[in-house]
Amino acid sequence: MDGDSKDVNGCKEKTMDSAAAGEVGDHSNGEEYSESNALLPPRRGGMSRKLNKPRMKVRWNDSNGNNLAEILEFQPREDGFTSIRIWDSESRFIFELEMLKKLDVSDSGDEEADSCSCIIILLCYYNDCQRRSKIGSMICCYTTQFLAMCPSDILYCFGHLSVARPDYHVDVFENDLVWPFNKLDGIDRDNVRETAYEIFFTACRSSPGFGGRNALAFYSSSNNDNADGASGPKPNGVVMTPTSRIKRALGLKMLKRSPSRRMSSGGNSGSNPSSPSSHCSSGSSPALSYTLPSPRPRRPMTSAEIMRQQMKVTEQSDNRLRKTLMRTLVGQMGRRAETIILPLELLRHLKPSEFTDANEYHLWQKRQLKILEAGLLLHPSIALDKSNTFAMRLREIIRGCESKPIDTGKNSDTMRTLCNSVVSLSWRSANGTPTDVCHWADGFPLNIHIYIALLQAIFDVRDETLVLDEVDELLELMKKTWSTLGITRPVHNVCFTWALFQQYVVTAQLEPDLLCAAHAMLAEVANDAKKPDREAVYVKLLSSVLSSMQGWAEKRLLHYHDYFQRGTVGQVENLLPLALSASKILGEDVTITEGAGKNEGDILVVDSSGDRVDYYIRCSVRNAFAKVLENGNLKEVKGEVSEALLQLAKETEDLALKERESFSPILKKWHPTAVGVAAVTLHNCYGTMLKQYLGGVSTLTSETIGVLHRAGKLEKVLVQMVVEDSADCDDGGKAIVREMVPFEVDSIIMNLLKKWVDERLKKQKECLSRAKESETWNPRSKTEPYAQSAVELMKQAKETVEEFFEIPIGVTEDLVQDLAAGLEHIFQDYITFVASCGSKQSYLPQLPPLTRCNRDSKFVKLWKRATPCSVVGEDMNHIGPHEAHHPRPSTSRGTQRLYIRLNTLHYLFSHLHSLDKVLSLSPRVTPPTSNRFSSSRSYSNSSSYFELANSGIEAACQHVSEVAAYRLIFLDSASVFYDCLYVCDVANARIRPALRVLKQNLTLLCAIVTDRAQALAMKEVMRAAFEAFLMVLLAGGSSRVFYRSDHEMIEEDFESLKKVFCACGEGLIAENVVEREAEPVEGVIALMSQITEQLVEDFSIVTCETSGIGVMGSGQKLPMPPTTGRWNRADPNTILRVLCHRNDRPANQFLKRTFQLAKRK
Structure with a gap:
């Protein structure tokens, strides 16, 4: 499109650089399709001026924005009489292309008209797989090369001949289809196609239409009124209704086009039928009748003309080929094609003068030499020795042609050497015997490349998704090349299958009939593959072709979700059987023998076993x-x-x-x-x-x-x-x-839930471990008199339960029980830790040994009465006068910490109750899946999840209260109670000072211990106080002696002690409970009121009864009764201790005589 402005058909065209910016349109995406098509320009120069219509320069771009062509666009106009738009297209047409007859320069007298190759009306529906855009315009174009960039799916309109775009081999759709025949170095597809036509024409030269006597012609099936579609030959050899056995067998539809489907100019039979302007329409649309010129006389096209058109061979090339054959076969018209080395003959007979210029001749000569190089040197059918002299000479000549043409004159040494080398190499045989066939184009893969190029001619150049109706005749003619190319029927079937399949791929998979036809041909291929004595070359060809087809098909079938959408799903039904057939043939029939005479045998190329x-x-x-x-x-x-x-x-x-x-x-x-x-x-x-x-x-x-x-x-x-x-x-x-x-979602959830519970319980255990290491049993505050560790433990437990019920799953009672059991185990461990505070035994004083009282003389008695016991005096002086009237509590810090433990236990008890209610009353809990939990709860007759923990708290409270009470009495209050009461003399060591201290201690106890724990704590203090009172009377040691007359004062002191507990804490201890706990003490006091003789008698009777002696015999001694610690008036050890503390002669003598007890010092 570059160059100066030219007047094309009278349309003054400006260069793109000078075009106004506002006049430049971009058709890369196109305008929305309109049925108003553009106006047809005139076919004669100068007539366009009469249109008086605005014209604008338009750039035609591809999808990537690359400039393809610069065109003139004519805007549509309305008819002056009918007010309708001229050339409105019918909506049923998607693509329209009309090619007018080439302008005849000699008739027009307009030299500039020679620059215009064609005038086109184009309504193009551009289809780029998934993306579609519509473009409608009428253009005046310089060259037919613009058609090479047109979309592949251009249909004809109005039944007129159109010019085809070049072949599809460079199309994007072929990129993922593997070419199975190897590549030919230095030979492109156009070179192969031209060589294929030369071989085809040579092989068919004696057939009608190629120079024979009668030319075969074909009419469209619509030209015959015979309903059965049968064909009938005319006397001149014309087939009126072409029918195709092959198309019927392969399921391909007949084209059924207008009678002008295959027509050529009647006045110029020798013109190039492939020239874009050599054919014009004789059947035009009514809307075109007043614009288009009258058509020239037409005649049916011969097979040769069809092949020339299909293979895009120029008139000049065809004429040169005819001349060469005429010169070669002078006097040898019966010579077989397979004996002609066609490239050599062409080189010998065609001179540079028969070409447009030297460059064209040089390119043509290089093509011929490259074909010879491929057929004789690179890919010979018969193995070639590297040291072959003729081969070496041929290589030198070919290298020399790279820079300039070789001299092909008769006297040229180079030409003689070339002829000798080519002839010698072509007429070789495998075993050295003479042969009647020359081998210059039958080597693999050159022969396959050439034959595939021939087979591609069966596809209509105007719509390459369609197979010509004349396919039977064309394939029959192509069969004449088999001897030259070394093709057999099995090889043909493989190549034909590939040609159909490849055409389906490169035409954007628009025509499923091509795919079905390829599948149908695979049945023939399968039959061939099962035959014995297959050649290795055939097996290699079959394997590579089927592997490529299978690879392409399986790439889509292995990703059919990506390649096939809702509108194209049906293509799977066509593609799948082809892939399965190819796989079956590869798996069952394709084997190759690796080398001759080897022991390895056949090696399976592809294993298609499995579904x-x-x-x-x-x-x-x-x-x-x-x-x-x-x-x-x-x-x-x-x-x-x-x-x-x-x-x-x-x-x-x-x-x-x-x-x-x-x-x-x-x-x-x-x-x-x-x-x-x-x-x-x-x-x-x-x-x-x-x-x-x-x-x-x-x-x-x-x-x-x-x-x-x-x-x-x-x-x-x-x-x-x-x-x-x-x-x-x-x-x-x-x-x-x-x-x-x-x-296993439910199982996973359960496992995760158990893991979650375990993690929460692990945190609880960590909290318990920290408590064991750091708890000091100091209260959090006056309002929270319990341990900090209990608060943290219970807080975590509540959070665990709350988060447990927030988990969005169905909570069963089994799950709740599992969680509660884990928490309860931790609580039990903590309760055990709280109750780990020793025992009351550690605070009880050791029992002194039993001794008998030593009765004092009258002088000693009078002295003791004059000087009271010094121990009691010293102790009272130690208390001081202020403390005697306002005593302070003697409760130690250790005892107060025991109170905190007791409070902590009650804190746990109350919060466990609330936690149990949350677990029991939650609406999220569903009935149990088994009887495990229900049976365990019914067994214990309890509805609490923490029954064991509650029981443990009760026992721990009892134990801690007991230990705290004994510590308070025997340790904290020892100085005013056990160590001081009745020491030396009852009258001077009464209980009143101890009671004052006790009251203060009980007041402090009520201030520290929580209300719910006070009754138990008070009761245990009472028991400890009564135990201490008994020990004073029965195990007071050598510092305490009692007279029978002392029992009244002792009884009075004990009554005062009972009143303290009955009156303390507003009835924390019921009076009957006090009386019941006081019975052992009162029984001992009653024993102290008895005379010694009565005590001895009662002791003897009880001792005999408990020891099993019965009645004492003469000479028998009473056994020493054991110390049980359960003191009461019926206990012999208790009576014995009363006697040991009785300060009179009978008691002293009885103890000396019966048990030989030592005197007190």
Whole structure:
């Protein structure tokens, strides 16, 4: 398009640089399609000026924005009479292309008209796979090269001849189709195509239309009124109604075009039929009748003309070929084609003067030499020795032609050497015997390249998705090249199958009939493949072709979710049988022997065992799932991963439903459980992702529960699909169901829940461990007189229970029991820790040895009465006069800490009760799944989850209260109670000072201990005080002696002690309880009031009874009664101790005589 402005058909065209910016249009995306088409320009120069219509420069771009052509666009106009737009197209046409007859320069007298190759009306529907745009315009174009960039799907309109675009081999749709025949170095497709036509024409030279006597011509089937479509020959050899046995066998439809389908100018039979302007329309639309000129006389096209048009051979090339054959075959018209070395003959007979320029001749000469090099040196049919002299000379000549043409004159040494070398190499035979066929084009893969180029001529150049109706005749003519190219029927079948399949691919897969035809041809290929004595070259060819076809098909079948959308799903039904057939042939029939005479034998090239359809389904579904996963952008942040998995589950379910609705109905023709296989595959894919997700889940969260519930829902959908799809299977679908590894959502949730509970219990145990290490039993505050560790432990327990019920799952009573059991175990451990405070025995004084009182003389008695006991005096002086009237409590810090322990136990008890109510009354709890829990609770006749802990608290409270009481009495109050009471003399060591201190201690106890624990604590203090009182009377040691007359004062002191407990704490201890606990003490006091003789008698009787002696005999001694610690008036050891503390002679003598007890010092 570059260059100066020119006047084309009278249309003054400006260069693009000078065009106004506002006049430049971009048709890369095109305008919306309108049925108003553009105005047809005149066919004669100068007539366009009469249109008086605005014209604008337009740039035509491809989808990438690359400039393809610069054109003039004529705007549509309305008819002056009818007010309708001229050349409105009918809506049924998608593509329209009209080519007018080439302008005749000699008739027009306009030299500039020679620059215009054609005038085009173009309504183009551009189809780029998924993206479509519409362009409508009428253009005036410089050159037909613009057509090379037009879309592939250009249909003819009004039945007129159109110019084809170049072949599809550079099309984007062929990029993923592997060329199975290896490449030819230095030879492009155009070179192969031209050589193929030369060989074809040479082989068919004696046939009608190629120089024979009668030319065959073909009319369209619509030209015959015969309803049965039968063909009938005319006397001149014209077939009135071409019918195709091959098209019927392959399922290809007849074109059924107008009678002008294959017509040539009647006045110029020798013109180039492939020239774009050599054919014009004789049947025009009514709307064109007043604009288009009258058509010239037409005649049917011969087979030669059809092939020239189909193979895009120029008139000059055709004429040169005819001349060469005429010169070569002078006097040898019967010479067979396979004996002609065509490139050599062309080089010999064609001179540079017969070409447009030297460059054209040089390129043509290089093509011929490259063909010879490929057929004789690079790919010979008979193996060539590297040291072959002729081969070396031929290589030198070919290298010399690279820079300049070689001299082909008769006297040229180079030409003589070339002829000798080529002839010698061509007429070689495998075993050295003479042969009647020359071998210059039958070597693999050169012969296949050439034959494929011939086979591609059967596809209509105007719509390359269609096969010509004359395919039978053309293939029959092509058969004449077999001897030259070394083609056999099996090789032809393979190549023809490839040609059909390749054409389907490179034409954007628009015509499924081509695919079905290729599949039909595979049946012939399969039959050939089963035949014995197959040549290695054939097996190699078959393997490479089928592998390429299978690879292309399987690339789509393994990703059919990506390649086939809702509108193109039906293509799977055509592609799948082809892939299966190719796979079957490869797996069963294609073997090659690796080397001659080797012991390895046949090596299987492809193993097609197994269910391919099953494999396709699984792979495609996995790939579709992977694509969904990739688009989901799964992140490592757990929150986002949970959301992504929820979305992934939804899209997986959608993918399964899409598979069932769209693809499975087709795939079930080959696989009975196609839906089930897809569902199982998706189930396993999602299960893998779920497993990876759960591998990173350390604790149970609401997000995790949501993911698991959604996974469970997805699993139910997929399982249902499998069950429904497998209903008709022999095993009921058990085999395919076994492939599904269950998600086990419920089990996973239970395990995660148990893990969650274990983690919470672990935190509780950690809290307990810290308490054991750091608890000091100091109160939190005056208002919270209990241990800090108990507060923390119970707080964590409540949080655990609350979070437990917030988990969005069905909570069963079994789960609640498991949680409660774990908590209870921790509480029991803590209760044991609280109760670990020693025992009361550690505070009881040791019992002194039993001794008898030593009765004092009268002088000693009078002295003691004059000087009271010094011990009591010293002790009272130590208390001081102020403390005697206002005594302070003697409760130690240790005893107060025991009170805190007691409070802590009651704190636990009260909060365990509230925690138990939460567990028991929660509406989230569902009935138990087993009788384990209910039976265990009914066995204990309790409705509490913490029955054992509650029992433990009660026992711990009893123990701590007891220890605290004995510590208070025997340790904290020892100085005013056990160590001081009745020492030396009862009258001077009464209980009143001890009672004052006791009251203060009890007041402090009530201030520290919580209300619910005060009664038990007070009761234990009472028991300890009564125990101390008894020990003073019975185990007071050598510092205490009692007279029978002292019992009245002792009884009075004990009554005062009882009143303290009856009056303390506003009835914390009932009077009857005090009386019951006081009975042992009162019994001992009663013994102290008895005379010594009575005591001795009672002691003897009770001792004999308890020891089993019965009646004492003469000479028998009473046994020493054991110390039981359970002192009461019926206990012999208690009576004995009263006697030991009785200060009179009878008691002293009885003890000396009976037990030989020592005197007190």
